[in-house]
Amino acid sequence: MTDDADRHAAKMAKKKAARDKIMATKTDEKGLIIVHTGKGKGKSSAAFGMIFRCIAHGLPCAVVQFIKGGMSTGERDLILSKFSEACQFHTMGEGFTWETQDKTRDTEMAQAAWAKAKELISDETNRMVLLDEINIALRYGYLDIAEVLAFLKAEKPPMTHVVLTGRNAHEDLIEAADLVTEMELVKHPFRSGIKAQIGVEF
Numbered sequence: 001m002t003d004d005a006d007r008h009a010a011k012m013a014k015k016k017a018a019r020d021k022i023m024a025t026k027t028d029e030k031g032l033i034i035v036h037t038g039k040g041k042g043k044s045s046a047a048f049g050m051i052f053r054c055i056a057h058g059l060p061c062a063v064v065q066f067i068k069g070g071m072s073t074g075e076r077d078l079i080l081s082k083f084s085e086a087c088q089f090h091t092m093g094e095g096f097t098w099e100t101q102d103k104t105r106d107t108e109m110a111q112a113a114w115a116k117a118k119e120l121i122s123d124e125t126n127r128m129v130l131l132d133e134i135n136i137a138l139r140y141g142y143l144d145i146a147e148v149l150a151f152l153k154a155e156k157p158p159m160t161h162v163v164l165t166g167r168n169a170h171e172d173l174i175e176a177a178d179l180v181t182e183m184e185l186v187k188h189p190f191r192s193g194i195k196a197q198i199g200v201e202f
Helices: 003-024 043-056 074-082 103-122 134-139 145-155 171-176
Strands: 033-037 061-065 087-091 128-132 161-165 179-182
Touching: 033 043, 033 171, 043 061, 043 074, 043 087, 043 128, 043 161, 061 074, 061 103, 074 087, 087 103, 103 128, 103 134, 103 145, 134 145, 134 161, 145 171
Parallel strands: 033 161, 033 179, 061 087, 061 128, 128 161
Antiparallel strands: none
């Protein structure tokens, strides 16, 4: 081996030993509260990635969509057509808030979605439950953040993961969560006049 290759191998061996030492201390398992928020794209997409991981591993899971309405999306169509036994899918919203323009109706739909979410989370056979765009419902006051957090703390089964997506996650939710990712917007084609496109946005 060359001197450069020897140095690299020694450096990687040292890094592996340090990493193995750290990993040996990580022995606990628990159901996580996971939040995807921020102005950047990909919050729901990342959450659906975890849902598809659960499906691939044969772990029952569920999705409740709080805002998105009847518009067809690739994730929903695929799950309903191919994986409905593995993943329950409930689209409870009627569209984006600027489309519905009816706070009373939006609140009723959000409350119904939350009731379904509680039912699915309480069923400990579900390993993961995705609450898609619930942060929007919380932001507009359609749901009470204190009620949501109290339920997650007291009623969520110990090994159930709950994923909550949407912009402007409530600071109390961020505090309570185990894992929080904020998607940062750097560039978006919409600003250049490019519309949402199949396979990218839906």
